[in-house]
């Protein structure tokens with residue numbers, strides 16, 4: 001299973017490499033030098049899957065059976081595989097990668113500050 005570079009359309013990324021691609025760790029194409037990152041469609045797909053799993057968990061707790069949460073997790077695995085297989089990589093610019101890295105640092109600093117505040121109060 002090979003995935004295409006979004007810039008030059010050559011199939012050169014293996015599935016193990018694609019699993020490690022994120023907005024802060026894009027893949028650099030060895031042929032054209034273009035950056036390949038995750039598509040925004042993955043975020044669009046992730047939100048309803050999160051709601052599905054949360055809803056399955058709530059229904060399981062209320063009905064005291066494992067069936068809803070098990071079914072929701074199985075459906076999430078199937079949807080996750082389908083989006084991994086069929087949603088193509090997206091071209092990214094170095095500026096977009098920089099913005100994502102800055103936002104990650106801001107998120108980590110804010111999280112550390114919030115945890116410190118909660119521990120010390």
Ligand SMILES: [Zn+2]
Nearest residue numbers: 005008029032
């Ligand atoms: Zn390329």
